[in-house]
Amino acid sequence: MPKSVLELFNQKEVLNYLKERKFPAMMGEELFPEVKKQSLEFEMLTNASKTPVIASVHGFDTESEIGQREAEKKAIELALIKRKMQLKEKEIIALESPRNDAERQALMKDVYNDFDNLVESVRARIEKMRMDVIANGVITLDENGLSASIDYGVPTENKATNVDWSSTTANPINDMITWANRLDQMPGRVITSNTILAKILSNKNVTNALFGKDTTRLASVGELNTYLESLGLPKIYTYDKKYRKLEANGTYTKHRYFPEDKFVMLPSETLGETVYGPTAEEIRLQRDPSVDVRTVGKIFACMYEEGKDPVSTWEKAVATALPALSCAEDIFQAKINIG
Numbered sequence: 001m002p003k004s005v006l007e008l009f010n011q012k013e014v015l016n017y018l019k020e021r022k023f024p025a026m027m028g029e030e031l032f033p034e035v036k037k038q039s040l041e042f043e044m045l046t047n048a049s050k051t052p053v054i055a056s057v058h059g060f061d062t063e064s065e066i067g068q069r070e071a072e073k074k075a076i077e078l079a080l081i082k083r084k085m086q087l088k089e090k091e092i093i094a095l096e097s098p099r100n101d102a103e104r105q106a107l108m109k110d111v112y113n114d115f116d117n118l119v120e121s122v123r124a125r126i127e128k129m130r131m132d133v134i135a136n137g138v139i140t141l142d143e144n145g146l147s148a149s150i151d152y153g154v155p156t157e158n159k160a161t162n163v164d165w166s167s168t169t170a171n172p173i174n175d176m177i178t179w180a181n182r183l184d185q186m187p188g189r190v191i192t193s194n195t196i197l198a199k200i201l202s203n204k205n206v207t208n209a210l211f212g213k214d215t216t217r218l219a220s221v222g223e224l225n226t227y228l229e230s231l232g233l234p235k236i237y238t239y240d241k242k243y244r245k246l247e248a249n250g251t252y253t254k255h256r257y258f259p260e261d262k263f264v265m266l267p268s269e270t271l272g273e274t275v276y277g278p279t280a281e282e283i284r285l286q287r288d289p290s291v292d293v294r295t296v297g298k299i300f301a302c303m304y305e306e307g308k309d310p311v312s313t314w315e316k317a318v319a320t321a322l323p324a325l326s327c328a329e330d331i332f333q334a335k336i337n338i339g
Helices: 011-020 027-031 089-096 101-136 172-182 194-202 204-211 221-230 280-285
Strands: 034-036 041-046 072-077 079-087 138-143 146-151 159-163 189-192 236-238 242-246 252-256 262-266 272-277 300-308 311-325 332-336
Touching (some): 101 242, 159 172, 172 204, 194 204, 194 221
Parallel strands (some): 159 332, 189 236
Antiparallel strands (some): 041 072, 189 262
16 A cells, blocks of 8 residues: 555654764864753853952951852753755655655655755754854844844953954964963964965964065965964864855855854863754654654654645754853954955
C-alpha cells in the first residue's frame, strides 16, 4: 500500500536523520559551546568582574570588612527562531505515487535537503547573534514585528571608534598594546576581517617594525602573528563567512556574520554558552508515546499538514536559543575606518 508523505517523513524518521546529520562547524560554536536547557529563560550575570577586590588588614578582635556582591542577575528569555518550506501539490503526488522506488528515493532526498536547509537557516541566525555579541556587545532583534535589544554589558572604556589605520602616522601595533593594557587580563585572540588584516599588513609602521626602516617587504599573516606573540599580544584570526537573507520583494541579499570594520580582542578561553531551550513543538511531542523525546536535538524539525484547499504540507525547523556571555569586561571592541 502506498505510503503517505507523513508516513514517509514521520517524526521518528526526521529526528533520527537529524541526529546523525553533521553540519559544518561555525566559529561561534567554538567560542560559545552549545548547551540544552529545559527552560525558556536563563539568568545572566551582569556587572561581574573577575579582578579580585582586595581585602583589608585588621587588628585582632575587630569586625571584618563587609564585602558586597557586584554582579547582578538578569533574566533573559530565549529567542524563538523558525523557518518553514511548503511541499507543493505536485511534489506530494510524486512522492506518494512514484513510478518506481528509485524515483521515490530521489524525491525523498530532495525533502531531506529541504530539512538541511531549514536547519542551516536556524543555525545561521544563531551564529549571527553570537557574532553580534562579540563585535558589538549587543543583540538587536528587529524582524517579523519583534523589536528588542539585549545589552551584554561590555564596558564603554573597552570600546574604540573611528580608528584610522590608513594614515601614514597610524600605528596599529601601538594601538593593540594600548587596548590590551586597558583590559584586566591580557587577551588571547583577535577576531577581525580580511579587510582590516590587509590594512595592518600593509601599514608602513608595521612593516618597519617587522623588517626594519624603509623596507619594501609586505608582511605575511604568519610573520605578523609571530611578531605580535613576541610582544605578548594575541594572534589575529579572520572571519568573513556570509549568509543570505530573503527580502520582502523575493530577492536575496548577502550579509556578513562578523562586521567588516571590527577588530575585537577576546580571552583565550570560551566566552560563554549558546543556550538552547524547549520549543512548543517539542513539548507537544511528549504526548506521542511512539517517539522518544530524548532524541530531540537542539533544533527541532518536523513535517505537518495544514489545510485541504489547496492541500498544504509543510517542512519546518525551529529552536529557542540565545548566546550567554560570561566575560564582558575582558573584551575590547574597535571600529576601524574602512572607507
